Amino acid sequence: MSLMLLTCFITQVRPAEKGKGLGDGHDGNRTSISHVITLYDEKDVEIKPTVSQPRPISMRNTCGKCHDYDAMASGWHFHSGSTNALSGRVGEPWVLTDTRIRTQIPISNRGWKGTYKPNDINLSAWKFLKQFSSHFPGGNYGEMEPSDDDDSADPEEFLRWPISGKYEINCLACHHADRKQNQSDAALQAARENYRWAATVASGLATVKGTASELDDFYDPETEYEIVTSYDKSRFDANNKVFLDIVRKPPSNRCYYCHSTQDLQTPGKDEWIHNEDVHLASGMSCADCHRNGVDHMISRGDIGPMENPHDSSAYLQAFDVKKVASYSCRGCHMGNPNAVNLSDKMGGHLGAPIPEHKGIPPIHFEKLSCTACHSGRLPGDKTSRVRTARIHKLGLHGRHAMNKQLPHVVTPVFAATANGKIAPHNMIWPSFWGLKTNDVVKPLPPDLVREIASDELGVETDNPERVNDWIELSKEQIGKVLKLIDDEYKSDSDEGEPEPEAVYVAAGSLFSLTDKGVVISATHKAAEPYKWPIAHDVRPASQSLGSNGNCADCHSQDSPFIFGSVEVDTPINPGEEQTVDMTEFGGLDPLYYQSFAFTFLFRPWMKVVVIFACVLIGLVLLLFALKGMDRIIKMAGKNK
């Protein structure tokens, strides 16, 4: 009996599976777990609001008590700064913008074609945070404090990291369902370099006074208290525990902070006419499709039952392909034939309707992604623009609110994806000063360009005139700045090494100087626009391209889907309308598609001709069939 009790006891109290946190996994009870928990600071000391100078919450120490923090840190949101960041399908990059020097550089450490790694432009983890921490989930670069033996690190950064602290993974940014959770506050703290405090303030548990960026390099956070954390004592119970409304499945409202897109066709006062994604409108949430386990490898919807959008084997290995494919468009709506369980094979998750696609030849599903017809805004003659939360820093409220217009993100661009299917994309045109060595172009850090060409680019000019949001850049200015960059770098290059050539990338062209100092432009892969496929907002079926068998949505001679114009965004003559044909991005032959569209003019006639002919042939056949029948009946009748 005692042995049985002991066995039961061991079974009950043992932690979750080896390598997992106590709170990870699921015991089968659907009730959400009430998180009345003790908070811990970065020294792993219990937080008591009544003590003097309490420290901010450490997510690593608080959440990490029950959850495997390091397993989470390997997730999609938190690993991009690692050396071997997963690549996978291209996505929205960070964009380093400096309008004064007419620069917008797509940044990603994932090696996506067309992006530059932070290292390429001397963007250390510290500088990365300064640029992009307004919409940052924590972890990753936020915890990449240089080690003491890191000779390459900026000495100033050694001093600033301890003052600001690490920006740990902010679990509450996603999992805190409390409406008090305010990521705009986190962004404000990040702007002040108060990284250590960002999560605490955003949660609404405390207020913070003080600004790390204003503190002296030699400020000692252990002994000085210029940054004061004041907890809301009413939130703590008698045991100094706090109730946090933690949910396993993040509400969409939490995702929106970093993943919102503003349609600039319906901005400001017309925002109310804009419809949201049909899935969300029907009551679903982002996490219904974008699911994940403890590893936080959130499914992106890009791994389909029938095909994968890229050949990154490491990326595919990071996911359980048979499972995540069931939550792609096709997996949900049409089933995943490769799935393990029967319900996944059948599809229809959460009541997803199985589309009939009446009148649409199956070849379309081989050439087009689901999103081509169903997602993004309906294409017009010319692409429109959107702003995204991360690129344009949307969602910052109060004094630190921004109204960034650049870079102009143009959409929808119907371009071929890595698997050859055409899908709608958002797109930006990179624009930067750089150096070309052995035909490889690398951008110059914007700080350096500001130093080298401050006067030529009017960096210090107050309220410069803007055309189409750009400060106009003339070819003469380009020539002067290229000359300055050449002077700076050609003199520095070692003997025997190829001399770097100063270049400027904009409008899809690479500008450089001839030996005589004349500015010339040429095409170059570094100047190609950066585009990433989009899947949202999904429109209802009735607003999809080709709905109700309307082939002319795409197969007409002026169809925006094929023959639309894509805006070229550039500081060079920004007032002039510059466009590129949509067919260039889809790899489509415009002549063929014009001819094909032309045939659709005759399609109704063809239908009439074929129906007419078939009916008459049928009647003649019927006539002779009846005659044959007559003969058979007669023959049968003769045989008495």
Next chain:
Amino acid sequence: MFQAISWALFVIIFLGVLIHMTVDLVGGKIRSKKSGELHRFWWCGWRKGLTCFSKFKRVALIVAVICLIVMFFTAFSGRLAADQLMTGYVLMIHVGTAPVFILCLLFLIVSWGYQCRLTDAEWKELLNRLKFKSTNPKGSLLVIKLTFWLAMILSVPVSMSMLASMFTIFGTHGQEVLFNIHQYTSLALVASAVIHIYLLLRNQYK
């Protein structure tokens, strides 16, 4: 699957025609008409003394055969060689030729249908063949007529299957079924047309 079936059928037809020709030649069953009796366009069904309408019928046949050849090559070349479906300009040519073909077939069935009725002797021959009884096929046009009717019958599902797919009636599964109907009936149509034309030419040459 369709590729394999197509290959198999075309090889069988080709070998069948070859063997049939060889047997004819070895057995001396084919004797060319005397020089001068054959019109130089005999292989188009032409002969001397044709009426205007007869000429028109033959022109329709020639156009139909040309259309069939064009559609055969556009549809089957990629499929037989690499199991590839038609796309691009090839598809446009195929679809553009189809209405001309079906109109020619309409004209042919109206103008030749009466001639292609089975005579009493042919009915008997047909019944005997169905009963596996020996027949005396000398001078019989039964197979020519049967392949004519078979081609005409098949032309209806061939055309209607693709036409139906252009309306918002059938979903993805229905479209796939229609496509399968189209390709298999087309295969049968081509096979019957090849046999019909071979026998027609053979009959014309004798």
